[in-house]
Each structure stands twice: as structure tokens, then as C-alpha cells.
Amino acid sequence: MISKVFEPDSIAVIGASSNREKWGHRILDNIISGGYAGVVYPVNPNKDEVLGMRCYPSVLNLPHRVDLGIIAVPAGSVPAVLEECGRKGTRGVVIVSAGFGEVGNTELEDRVRDIARDYEMRMIGPNTFGFINTHLHLNASIIPEMPEKGGISFVTQSGTFGLALVDWAASQQMGLHLVVGVGNKADVDDSDILAYMSADRHTKMIMMYIEGIERGRRFIDVASRIRKPIIALKTGRSQAGSKAALSHTGSLAGADRIYDGAFKQAGVIRAGTLEELFDSALALSISPPAGDGIGIISNGGGASILAADLCEDLGLHLPDLSERTVRMLTGVLSAIATPANPLDTAGNGSYEMFKAVTDIMLSDRSINALLVIYVHAEMVDPCLPAEAVIDAREGYDKPVITSWIGGTSIEAAVKLLEKNRIPNYPLPERAVVALNNLVRHKRILQKR
Amino acid sequence: MISKVFEPDSIAVIGASSNREKWGHRILDNIISGGYAGVVYPVNPNKDEVLGMRCYPSVLNLPHRVDLGIIAVPAGSVPAVLEECGRKGTRGVVIVSAGFGEVGNTELEDRVRDIARDYEMRMIGPNTFGFINTHLHLNASIIPEMPEKGGISFVTQSGTFGLALVDWAASQQMGLHLVVGVGNKADVDDSDILAYMSADRHTKMIMMYIEGIERGRRFIDVASRIRKPIIALKTGRSQAGSKAALSHTGSLAGADRIYDGAFKQAGVIRAGTLEELFDSALALSISPPAGDGIGIISNGGGASILAADLCEDLGLHLPDLSERTVRMLTGVLSAIATPANPLDTAGNGSYEMFKAVTDIMLSDRSINALLVIYVHAEMVDPCLPAEAVIDAREGYDKPVITSWIGGTSIEAAVKLLEKNRIPNYPLPERAVVALNNLVRHKRILQKR
Numbered sequence: 001m002i003s004k005v006f007e008p009d010s011i012a013v014i015g016a017s018s019n020r021e022k023w024g025h026r027i028l029d030n031i032i033s034g035g036y037a038g039v040v041y042p043v044n045p046n047k048d049e050v051l052g053m054r055c056y057p058s059v060l061n062l063p064h065r066v067d068l069g070i071i072a073v074p075a076g077s078v079p080a081v082l083e084e085c086g087r088k089g090t091r092g093v094v095i096v097s098a099g100f101g102e103v104g105n106t107e108l109e110d111r112v113r114d115i116a117r118d119y120e121m122r123m124i125g126p127n128t129f130g131f132i133n134t135h136l137h138l139n140a141s142i143i144p145e146m147p148e149k150g151g152i153s154f155v156t157q158s159g160t161f162g163l164a165l166v167d168w169a170a171s172q173q174m175g176l177h178l179v180v181g182v183g184n185k186a187d188v189d190d191s192d193i194l195a196y197m198s199a200d201r202h203t204k205m206i207m208m209y210i211e212g213i214e215r216g217r218r219f220i221d222v223a224s225r226i227r228k229p230i231i232a233l234k235t236g237r238s239q240a241g242s243k244a245a246l247s248h249t250g251s252l253a254g255a256d257r258i259y260d261g262a263f264k265q266a267g268v269i270r271a272g273t274l275e276e277l278f279d280s281a282l283a284l285s286i287s288p289p290a291g292d293g294i295g296i297i298s299n300g301g302g303a304s305i306l307a308a309d310l311c312e313d314l315g316l317h318l319p320d321l322s323e324r325t326v327r328m329l330t331g332v333l334s335a336i337a338t339p340a341n342p343l344d345t346a347g348n349g350s351y352e353m354f355k356a357v358t359d360i361m362l363s364d365r366s367i368n369a370l371l372v373i374y375v376h377a378e379m380v381d382p383c384l385p386a387e388a389v390i391d392a393r394e395g396y397d398k399p400v401i402t403s404w405i406g407g408t409s410i411e412a413a414v415k416l417l418e419k420n421r422i423p424n425y426p427l428p429e430r431a432v433v434a435l436n437n438l439v440r441h442k443r444i445l446q447k448r
Numbered sequence: 449m450i451s452k453v454f455e456p457d458s459i460a461v462i463g464a465s466s467n468r469e470k471w472g473h474r475i476l477d478n479i480i481s482g483g484y485a486g487v488v489y490p491v492n493p494n495k496d497e498v499l500g501m502r503c504y505p506s507v508l509n510l511p512h513r514v515d516l517g518i519i520a521v522p523a524g525s526v527p528a529v530l531e532e533c534g535r536k537g538t539r540g541v542v543i544v545s546a547g548f549g550e551v552g553n554t555e556l557e558d559r560v561r562d563i564a565r566d567y568e569m570r571m572i573g574p575n576t577f578g579f580i581n582t583h584l585h586l587n588a589s590i591i592p593e594m595p596e597k598g599g600i601s602f603v604t605q606s607g608t609f610g611l612a613l614v615d616w617a618a619s620q621q622m623g624l625h626l627v628v629g630v631g632n633k634a635d636v637d638d639s640d641i642l643a644y645m646s647a648d649r650h651t652k653m654i655m656m657y658i659e660g661i662e663r664g665r666r667f668i669d670v671a672s673r674i675r676k677p678i679i680a681l682k683t684g685r686s687q688a689g690s691k692a693a694l695s696h697t698g699s700l701a702g703a704d705r706i707y708d709g710a711f712k713q714a715g716v717i718r719a720g721t722l723e724e725l726f727d728s729a730l731a732l733s734i735s736p737p738a739g740d741g742i743g744i745i746s747n748g749g750g751a752s753i754l755a756a757d758l759c760e761d762l763g764l765h766l767p768d769l770s771e772r773t774v775r776m777l778t779g780v781l782s783a784i785a786t787p788a789n790p791l792d793t794a795g796n797g798s799y800e801m802f803k804a805v806t807d808i809m810l811s812d813r814s815i816n817a818l819l820v821i822y823v824h825a826e827m828v829d830p831c832l833p834a835e836a837v838i839d840a841r842e843g844y845d846k847p848v849i850t851s852w853i854g855g856t857s858i859e860a861a862v863k864l865l866e867k868n869r870i871p872n873y874p875l876p877e878r879a880v881v882a883l884n885n886l887v888r889h890k891r892i893l894q895k896r
Contacts, residue, residue: 098784098794142825144857158750159795160823160853164875167824167855209750235753238760240790247786248749273877274754301696302606302657305683306722312686336546338695342688346546347607375608376615377590405608407615409592427612429721 002122002188002196005092006133006178008067009038011140012059012090014081015072015097016042016050023096024072025050026142027130034132034139034146041066058084065089069121070130070140075099078126079111086119094140095125101184101250102127109250113186122192127249128183129159132166134176135202141181150175151204152281155193157182157211157249161274165207168278173418177202184250191215191222198226205284207277208232208268212251216262223266224448229284229441231269233277234259267444269437276433282423283434288442289368289399293319294435295361296342298373298428299349299385303405304342307371307428314436318342319366328363332356341367349380354388362396369399371435373428374413376406382413390420399438403431450570450636450644453540454581454626456515457486459588460507460538462529463520463545464490464498471544472520473498474590475578482580482587482594489514506532513537517569518578518588523547526560526574534567542588543573549632549698550575557698561634570640575697576631577607580614582624583650589629598623599652600729603641605630605659605697609722613655616726621866625650632698639663639670646674653732655725656680656716660699664710671714672896677732677889679717681725682707715892717885724881730871731882736890737816737847741767742883743809744790746821746876747797747833751853752790755819755876762884766790767814776811780804789815798828802836810844817847819883821876822861824854830861838868849883851876 011031015024024044028051031040042050045057056062059069059081069085071078075097085093093116100109109126116123124131130141134149143162147169154176156162162179169176178200180193190213197203205228213219223230236245237256245251263270269284271277294316298304311318321329321341329339332353337346343361345353354372361367372389376382382404393400401423404410417424425431459479463472472492476499479488490498493505504510507517507529517533519526523545533541541564548557557574564571572579578589582597591610595617602624604610610627617624626648628641638661645651653676661667671678684693685704693699711718717732719725742764746752759766769777769789777787780801785794791809793801802820809815820837824830830852841848849871852858865872873879 103784103786144825156750158748158753159825160746160748160750163748163823163825164751164853167853167857171855211750211753233754235750235757238757240760240766241753241756243788244749244753244756244790244792247788248753248792273758274875275877298608300606300608300611301692302604302608302659302683305606305659305689305692305696306681308689308692309683309686310721312688318688336551338551340691340695342692344692344696375611377592377607377611405612405615407619409615427722429723 001091002192004067005094005122005124006131006196007136010064010066011038011068011070012041012043012062012066013070013072014043014059016044016047016055018047018050022072023142027070027072027096027140030139030141035137037137059088059090060084062088067091069093070096072096075105075108079115082112082115086115086121090121092122094128094130095123096128096130098127100126101186102248109184109186116187123187124180125183126186128181129162131178131180133178141179143179145170147176147179148173150177151202151285152176152207153178153197153203154207155180155182155190156209157251158209161209164274165278172282173415174282185214189214191218194222194226198228203228205229205281207281209277210234211236211245211249220262220266223268227445229269230267231271231277231280231284231437232263233271233274267448269440275430279425279430279434280437283401283438284441286399286421286423286438288438291368292317292439293366293368295364295367295370296373297345297357297361297370298342298375299345299347300373300375301344303373303375303403303428304344307373307432308342310429310432314432316436316439322364322366325360325364328360329357332360349374349377349385351384351388354385355392358389358392362393362398367398369435371401371403371428371431373403374405376410382406382410383416386413386416389422401431401435403428449539450640452515453542453570453572454579454644455584458512458514459486459516459518460489460491460510460514461518461520462491462507464492464503466495466498470520471590475518475520475544475588478587478589483585485585507536507538508532510536515539517541518544520544523553523556527563530560530563534563534569538569540570542576542578543571544576544578546575548574549634550696557632557634564635571635572628573631574634576629577610579626579628581626589627591627593618595624595627596621598625599650599733600624600655601626601645601651602655603628603630603638604657605699606657609657612722613726620730621863622730633662637662639666642670642674646676651676653677653729655729657725658682659684659693659697668710668714671716675893677717678715679719679725679728679732679885680711681719681722715896717888723878727873727878727882728885731849731886732889734847734869734871734886736886739816740765740887741814741816743812743815743818744821745793745805745809745818746790746823747793747795748821748823749792751821751823751851751876752792755821755880756790758877758880762880764884764887770812770814773808773812776808777805780808797822797833799832799836802833803840806837806840810841810846815846817883819849819851819879821851822853824858830854830858831864834861834864837870847886849879851879
């Protein structure tokens with residue numbers, strides 16, 4: 001059962017080490033300093049004690065069987081160690097060790113998989129950085145920090161991007177639930193983890209980084225039944241990139257168009273870049289709009305023109321405003337501003353102006369979602385227009401996202417928006433791309 | 449003479465005010481606090497003193513004629529004030545006041561232009577945020593901070609983006625020279641400013657934000673003779689965006705394909721987003737590579753696959769490594785790493801590894817430029833691989849750009865890279881886009 005891997009009551013770290021440069025040290029250290037409440041056993045035949053804890057020569061010597069074995073020993077020793085895990089009744093394993101399919105050693109990888117299957121242990125890896133489960137305070141990975149708790153889960157074939165997401169999340173007050181490195185996917189693959197996350201109550205949306213998928217049909221079957229948003233970045237589409245993927249995780253990257261089709265069938269949103277993947281996770285954490293009518297407000301003309309262009313490029317609709325809306329806007333705007341969508345307040349970024357125009361735009365029936373852009377020019381405290389947006393959206397069940405521009409001087413305002421769960425982006429174009437993916441999610445749900 | 453506008457010995461601020469909310473106050477305040485060494489006169493018929501300085505009722509009362517008049521009075525009063533500037537022999541003016549062509553008041557705009565021409569004054573605006581000349585410590589704008597000195601100049605039709613660039617530059621230790629808001633371009637337009645910047649010794653590369661260009665032929669003529677890199681973001685290509693541009697600066701955005709063709713003919717690199725514009729300025733500040741052969745190094749597989757994909761999408765070439773390079777790499781890499789391009793050091797981000805592989809990759813004759821990606825995983829001090837790259841590139845005349853990934857824990861390393869003038873990006877895809885524009889600049893120069 002995969003749940004025994006991701007929600008274990010007890011863990012053995014096999015290959016636990018006092019050497020700070022060994023992964024067996026770092027993972028054990030991370031489990032302990034992360035605050036995991038279950039039982040943890042270090043296992044290493046050459047040590048009596050690791051990190052002040054009693055160390056066992058083999059899992060066979062443990063006082064109980066454990067739910068999860070994390071294996072960080074040289075590749076050649078993995079079969080023997082895994083065999084012992086099986087005999088002891090271990091429920092699942094994570095194989096951190098490298099040197100399998102990704103370096104052409106498929107025979108060893110097959111052997112390891114066969115042992116796991118013989119003993120009915122689910123196996124993550126080999127060649128993975130491990131995983132994090134924030135709700136269990138469990139950092140069974142080499143990632144140095146524990147993210148904040150939240151609803152975003154990430155399945156990644158790259159440890160790099162697991163690390164990058166955790167850093168990103170920390171800088172954005174973005175909460176994560178599971179971060180899982182799938183490695184070479186000898187046993188548990190993306191589809192297995194998707195199925196688990198679909199049922200998992202903490203996961204609200206799913207991010208994926210994929211180098212290659214072996215069982216495409218199964219992936220489509222599993223993904224297309226999930227109503228939570230799924231966004232995936234698939235790389236290895238170039239010749240150089242697919243060769244690199246082969247030596248990274250042993251993945252055959254495959255024809256890119258096939259993946260495009262599979263994602264479409266599966267209802268998986270495809271991200272073009274890592275930035276789009278990360279940015280969209282934030283937007284996909286809020287409720288989607290009822291339609292694709294986007295309203296844009298800004299206090300600076302250039303930014304709203306840029307956003308309007310990109311909306312049209314991406315197929316988002318910028319509806320004309322109703323007569324009533326135009327009349328109400330005329331009542332609050334200065335003579336040098338035009339009541340239109342996109343709306344430019346002609347430099348006015350005051351609380352009163354942002355409150356009024358946000359409210360009026362949200363009240364227009366053709367506007368389903370709103371993008372509010374604020375450019376800081378030191379006339380007002382940038383927290384005031386942020387508060388105006390937070391206040392004005394109350395009473396409307398329409399998604400609002402923002403782009404506050406202004407470097408360090410707007411940090412407090414950005415924190416305020418984040419705390420109120422308004423996805424905020426440092427550039428308007430990034431807000432539009434993320435908002436578009438929220439609309440895509442809505443369309444996927446409608447088609448089902 | 450435009451040089452009298454951008455390099456004035458004396459300035460009159462007409463509409464100078466003690467009211468902190470008035471632009472006439474902010475610009476005068478910015479000129480003084482920025483450290484401008486020339487003579488400054490506040491002008492306002494209703495004040496005797498502004499900001500502790502003697503205030504004159506009209507430019508006609510000034511003890512001398514001035515090089516530059518900055519006009520921040522209501523639109524209706526601009527003709528009279530401008531007339532006085534002309535009579536006093538003012539060399540050039542910046543009209544900050546709004547309420548002209550952008551709100552349909554083209555008649556007033558024409559009148560103002562005619563007055564300026566009658567007196568042979570060059571005029572920036574109306575409807576502009578002013579300009580900054582860092583080398584003169586002159587902040588004749590509403591932008592609250594003075595950027596660091598540097599070689600990047602920016603011509604923008606949006607005050608928003610002028611502000612955004614100054615914030616961006618501050619956060620990246622990026623040096624600027626001129627930041628100019630062209631506003632409605634009633635007299636001085638992009639081409640005039642390009643011609644000035646072409647000859648200007650401080651400007652090393654030129655960034656542009658354009659909503660519309662009126663005299664396209666002249667733009668092509670001027671731009672195509674400039675050997676400094678020029679990168680432009682042109683918006684208003686969508687229906688909604690072009691309507692918004694009309695009410696922002698009165699620009700007719702025009703068919704987008706025409707602009708595409710014009711930029712190509714003019715040798716202007718077109719950016720698709722604000723992020724690309726800003727990111728590329730950094731890369732375009734270093735010398736271009738001799739060819740389009742790109743080498744990629746990373747300590748994490750996912751990042752190099754992502755970068756390789758994007759290189760191929762953009763038409764950048766990832767050459768196979770020479771036999772000699774492969775042999776040398778085999779000598780330093782561990783058994784689980786493959787000597788290839790892109791090169792993945794399989795987790796090793798040490799000084800020694802990064803020094804060795806950067807050196808070896810740069811020594812390959814088919815590699816013209818190198819992208820080094822480092823993902824921080826707390827094994828080493830992230831400054832060490834940064835130092836390795838800085839040290840290894842000595843002795844090679846090939847551009848090196850980097851992508852250090854790791855949030856707040858890598859800040860010191862990023863500062864180190866920036867200080868050594870290595871363009872660094874928080875995501876590898878952004879590094880590739882910027883590097884591609886450096887290669888495009890090289891191709892433009894070769895075609896001439």
C-alpha cells in the first residue's frame with residue numbers, strides 16, 4: 001500500500017551515516033529535525049550509534065517490522081538489503097541509491113523490482129531524493145527545509161525541481177503537502193501516485209514534472225478521473241534533452257506530440273516552463289471562474305495593455321463593459337481616464353479608487369475573473385490598494401488575482417495579498433498565464 | 449538639441465509645488481535629492497519659496513535662460529508657459545502634464561508642438577513621467593529612486609515600466625544610464641532618442657517599450673545604423689490592447705506583423721514579454737559569442753534537460769563534445785555521470801567539480817557560450833561553485849551566464865556572480881531566453 005510509504009508509523013533508514021556528506025546522514029537528520037512523530041531506526045552494520053540514536057546492523061535486528069524502509073546504500077548492496085526488508089515484513093521502501101537504469105544498469109534495476117514485488121513491498125525509486133509529507137512533519141528527503149503546510153502536492157522526476165519548488169514556496173508563503181521524487185519509477189510510477197493523491201484529503205491540486213511516462217494508457221485513465229487540478233511540465237522533447245533524460249532517470253522521452261495528446265485526453269494542463277508550473281500552482285489553488293470573461297484594472301497604462309495583449313493571445317476574453325458599469329466607472333474616474341476594459345485609473349492607486357473600481361468591475365455580469373495590477377510610485381502606501389482589493393472582493397464569488405510591481409517597497413503589500421490567498425505575481429504577464437491555466441482547469445471540468 | 453534636454457546645465461521646474469501630491473513637487477524634490485550639480489529654479493506665480501528655494505513667478509523672471517524647462521502645469525496653461533520658455537531662450541522642454549492627444553485633445557497637442565518648433569525648442573512629451581540621467585545624478589522624473597550608474601538605457605512609452613525597470617535594476621545590481629519616458633511623442637520620438645543614444649558614450653545597450661511608432665521608415669533608418677544592441681517590447685497588438693494604447697498615449701498601435709517586419713529590418717530584437725525585455729538587458733550587456741554553439745552544465749539533471757529543450761526550441765545549437773573534451777570530462781566526473789552536452793554532474797556542486805567542468809567545456813572549440821546551472825542542496829556553500837565559474841572563465845573570451853537556484857540561501861552567491869558581471873537568472877529557462885537574444889544580436893551584427 002502506497003499509503004504506508006507516504007504515511008508511515010515507523011521508518012528504518014538503511015545506510016544511516018554520521019558522515020554529513022552521505023545521503024544516509026542527511027535524510028535521517030531531516031526526518032529528526034523535521035519533527036516526525038513516528039518511530040525511526042538508523043540501520044548500518046558498521047555503527048553502534050548514529051546522531052545519538054542506537055544503530056542496528058540490519059533491519060532483521062529491529063525490535064519491530066517498520067512501515068517504511070529508506071535505502072541509501074551503494075547500488076550493489078541494494079538487493080541484499082531489500083531482501084532483508086522483505087523478510088522483516090517492511091510495507092514499502094524508498095530507494096535513494098543511484099546507479100541503476102539511469103547508467104544503463106537495467107538488470108540490477110529489474111532484480112530490485114522483482115524482489116520488491118516478491119515481498120509485496122511498494123517501492124519508490126531507485127535514484128530518488130525521497131519525499132516530504134508536511135502534514136506528518138516528515139521530511140524523508142535530502143531537501144534541507146520543511147515547507148509550510150498547504151494543499152499543493154508535487155510529483156517530480158527531478159530532485160532539482162523538488163528543491164526549487166520548496167524554495168519557491170518558502171518565498172511566496174505557499175503551502176505544500178507532498179513533494180515526491182519518483183526517480184527511475186521501477187515500481188511506483190506517476191499514475192500510482194496520482195491515484196493516491198486523488199483520494200488524499202490534504203492534496204488540493206497536483207503539480208508534476210515528467211521526463212517520460214511508460215504506461216501512457218494507464219496515466220490517461222487515472223488522470224482523467226481526477227477532479228483536482230493537475231498541471232504538468234514535460235521535458236526531454238528536444239534531441240539533446242531526451243538524451244539527457246535517458247542518462248538522468250533512464251526515461252525514454254518519446255515523441256512530444258504524443259504527450260500533448262495524452263495530456264489533453266487526461267485533462268492535464270501542460271505548462272511550457274518551470275515558471276509557468278510554479279506560478280500556476282498558486283492560481284490553481286483558488287476556485288475557478290464561471291466563465292472566461294476577464295476584467296483588468298491597473299493604475300498604469302502600459303501594464304494593462306501588456307496584460308490585454310497576452311489575454312487575447314491565450315484565448316481569454318476581455319468583454320466590453322455593460323452600460324451600467326461604464327456609467328458607474330465614469331462617476332469615480334478622473335477626466336483623463338477612460339471607463340473601459342482594460343481599465344487604466346491614470347495613475348490613481350489610492351484605496352478609494354482601487355476599492356471603487358474593483359467593486360464596480362466585479363459587479364459586471366460579463367466579468368468572471370479580475371486581474372488587478374498596481375504599480376508603485378510612492379504616492380500612497382502600497383498596502384492601501386491591496387487592502388482595497390481584499391475588501392472589495394468580499395461578497396463576490398469571482399477569482400481575483402493581482403500583480404503588484406515595485407521591488408522591495410511593496411513587500412508588505414505582497415505579504416498581505418498572499419495572506420489573504422490572493423495569488424500575486426511580480427509581472428502582469430505571469431499573472432495572465434496563471435489565470436489562463438485556472439480558466440483551462442474550469443474548461444476541463446466542464447467537458448467531463 | 450536633444451543633448452541640452454538630457455544633459456542640461458540648468459533647469460527650471462515650472463509648476464513647482466509644495467504639495468507632495470503634485471508632480472511639480474515630486475520632480476523638483478527628486479532633482480534636488482538625486483544630487484544634480486547644475487542650477488535649478490522653481491517657477492510658480494503663486495509661491496515665493498518652494499522646498500526652501502526662491503521661487504520665480506515665470507521663466508521670464510529668471511536671472512538666466514535655462515537649458516531645460518520641465519513643465520508640470522494643467523494642460524490648458526501649457527501653451528502660455530511654453531511661449532514664455534521660448535521667449536526666454538530655453539533650449540528644450542519636458543512636458544509632464546497630461547490631457548492632450550491621449551484624451552482626444554489633439555488640437556491642444558498640435559498647438560503646443562507648433563510653439564516648441566517656432567522657438568526651436570526640442571520637446572519631450574506631453575504626458576511623460578520625465579527622465580533620469582544617472583551619470584549626471586539627474587532624476588528629472590517622478591520615479592522615487594536613483595538607479596545605480598551603468599550602460600543600459602531605456603526608452604519607454606509607459607511610466608509604469610520605467611518604474612518597474614528601476615526597481616528591477618536595484619534588485620539585480622544592474623546599472624542604468626538613461627531612463628526616458630517619451631509620452632505622446634508630439635515632437636521628440638523614439639527615433640530621435642535612438643539617434644542620441646547611438647552617439648552617447650554612456651549608453652552600451654538600448655531597451656525600448658513601444659505602444660506605437662508613427663514614422664516607421666525613419667525608425668528603421670536610424671535603428672539599422674546602430675551597432676549597440678537594441679531590444680524592444682511592442683504591445684497593443686490585441687484589439688483590447690490597441691484600444692487601451694490609444695487612450696494611454698494616443699498611439700495607433702497598428703498591425704502587429706508590420707512591426708515584426710520593421711524590427712527585423714531595423715535589427716531590433718523583439719521581446720515577447722516584460723520579463724524577457726528586462727532579463728535580456730543583462731545578457732546584452734556582455735560581449736556576444738562568436739557562434740551559436742551552447743554548452744550547458746548543471747548539478748541537477750532536470751534543469752539541464754529543461755534548458756536543452758528550450759535551446760532547441762529557440763534554434764540554439766548544443767554541439768556534441770569533441771573526443772578530447774569527453775576524455776577530459778571522464779577523468780573528473782563520477783561513474784554515475786555521463787560526459788555529454790548538456791552535462792549533468794549528478795549532484796556534485798563542489799568548487800573542484802564546477803571549476804574543472806567549466807574549464808573543460810569552455811576549452812571545447814565548438815562551445816561558443818556556456819550556461820552553468822547550480823541547484824543548491826546544502827552540501828556546499830553555494831558561493832564556492834560561483835567562485836569556480838568566475839575563476840574558470842578567466843582566459844576564455846566566451847560569454848558565461850548562470851542560473852543559481854535556491855531562494856534565500858543562495859543570495860550571497862548571486863551577488864558574487866552579479867558583481868563579477870555574470871548575468872544570473874533564478875530559472876534556467878530565463879537564462880536560455882536571454883542568452884538566445886545575445887546570440888540574435890551577434891547574428892544581426894554579422895548580417896550588416
